[in-house]
Amino acid sequence: MRENYQKLLITGGAGFIGSHVVRLFVNKYPQCQIYNLDLLTYAGNLENLKDIENKPNYHFVKGDINDAGFIKELFETEKFDGVLHLAAESHVDRSIKDPLAFIQTNVLGTVNLLNAAKDVWEHNMEQHLFYHISTDEVYGSLDNGGYFLETTPYDPQSPYSASKASSDHFVRAYQNTYKLPIVVSNCSNNYGPNQFPEKLIPLFINNIKNNLPLPVYGKGENVRDWLYVVDHAGAIDLIFSKGKAGETYNIGGFNEWKNIDLVKLLCQVMDEKLERTPGTSEELITYVTDRAGHDLRYAIDAGKVMKELGWQPSLQFEEGLRKTVDWYIANTAWLDHVTSGSYQKYYHEQYGN
Numbered sequence: 001m002r003e004n005y006q007k008l009l010i011t012g013g014a015g016f017i018g019s020h021v022v023r024l025f026v027n028k029y030p031q032c033q034i035y036n037l038d039l040l041t042y043a044g045n046l047e048n049l050k051d052i053e054n055k056p057n058y059h060f061v062k063g064d065i066n067d068a069g070f071i072k073e074l075f076e077t078e079k080f081d082g083v084l085h086l087a088a089e090s091h092v093d094r095s096i097k098d099p100l101a102f103i104q105t106n107v108l109g110t111v112n113l114l115n116a117a118k119d120v121w122e123h124n125m126e127q128h129l130f131y132h133i134s135t136d137e138v139y140g141s142l143d144n145g146g147y148f149l150e151t152t153p154y155d156p157q158s159p160y161s162a163s164k165a166s167s168d169h170f171v172r173a174y175q176n177t178y179k180l181p182i183v184v185s186n187c188s189n190n191y192g193p194n195q196f197p198e199k200l201i202p203l204f205i206n207n208i209k210n211n212l213p214l215p216v217y218g219k220g221e222n223v224r225d226w227l228y229v230v231d232h233a234g235a236i237d238l239i240f241s242k243g244k245a246g247e248t249y250n251i252g253g254f255n256e257w258k259n260i261d262l263v264k265l266l267c268q269v270m271d272e273k274l275e276r277t278p279g280t281s282e283e284l285i286t287y288v289t290d291r292a293g294h295d296l297r298y299a300i301d302a303g304k305v306m307k308e309l310g311w312q313p314s315l316q317f318e319e320g321l322r323k324t325v326d327w328y329i330a331n332t333a334w335l336d337h338v339t340s341g342s343y344q345k346y347y348h349e350q351y352g353n
């Protein structure tokens with residue numbers, strides 16, 4: 001935590017990564033008032049924060065980062081010392097169907113927050129920090145090997161990554177133009193408890209549980225780097241506490257998996273946990289039409305955050321995956337709740353069954 005900070009705004013704190021960040025900050029910094037601003041769209045869920053909702057330093061505000069007037073008023077009233085901005089539309093497939101929603105929330109919503117911060121903080125700018133939590137997808141696809149470094153030029157390929165790249169650029173532009181102290185981190189694929197089951201791992205856990213097909217895009221050859229969400233939250237804490245204003249930090253697990261290999265491992269773990277005959281879940285694998293413009297490989301070099309700030313992921317992937325599966329099996333009510341309504345509609349539209 002930056003010294004003397006007494007009040008923080010965390011946007012998107014009811015979502016997947018946001019809820020893990022809120023929990024960490026509320027528990028670790030009891031002297032600091034943590035305001036969770038979330039619109040509670042389909043991916044936001046206050047159930048994710050049940051264990052901390054009654055803590056005296058936790059405050060929930062329902063609201064929209066697209067409502068500039070409301071955001072400005074919130075900043076003026078609460079006088080936050082710092083902001084951790086995680087609210088975003090985050091699913092690539094949704095961005096392909098509806099790019100405008102991503103521009104609205106990820107670009108315009110971010111600019112609304114930046115405007116409020118620069119206006120309200122203008123007389124003592126250097127005492128504040130605006131932290132933008134972003135994605136490694138801004139760097140594009142590494143089809144010929146190598147790793148994303150903080151210096152890798154941006155080359156976003158999907159409407160989602162283009163919107164996040166744009167918001168990163170706006171954050172840096174506000175530092176350059178208005179001297180707003182900022183920090184940006186770009187992280188690889190997260191997995192763990194509370195992830196909405198539209199993303200690969202929770203979608204497939206839920207489908208295996210319900211004996212539904214596992215739609216592997218293309219040939220399953222795409223490569224992603226996976227990081228346990230609690231480890232990402234730990235990196236965010238370190239960067240917010242000790243990161244240098246103006247810097248970018250890449251975060252990842254040095255843990256690359258081809259989708260099909262990951263899916264087969266997940267099938268094995270699920271067979272074990274559900275006490276099914278080995279091989280049962282793999283039979284559900286169905287190769288489907290590839291995602292349009294599907295990035296082949298993301299691989300991120302997290303050396304800087306490790307060397308400069310001493311961050312290390314705490315979990316090996318198989319251990320994290322088992323922990324994650326255990327959580328989804330133990331939290332059937334959570335899964336049933338989020339897979340009713342909007343999810344069902346989305347899933348049927350997407351896969352027609």
Ligand SMILES: Cc1cn([C@H]2C[C@H](O)[C@@H](COP(=O)(O)OP(=O)(O)O[C@H]3O[C@H](CO)[C@@H](O)[C@H](O)[C@H]3O)O2)c(=O)[nH]c1=O
Pocket residue numbers: 090091092093134135136137187188189190198199200201203215216217218220222223224259291298
């Ligand atoms: C949902 C789904 C995904 N896939 C593939 C597409 C990807 O290659 C891989 C992971 O897909 P997703 O879980 O959608 O995640 P991906 O597109 O990599 O993006 C994630 O990781 C990014 C960080 O790299 C985050 O910024 C994004 O918000 C997050 O959604 O699995 C399938 O083969 N079948 C599926 O049904």
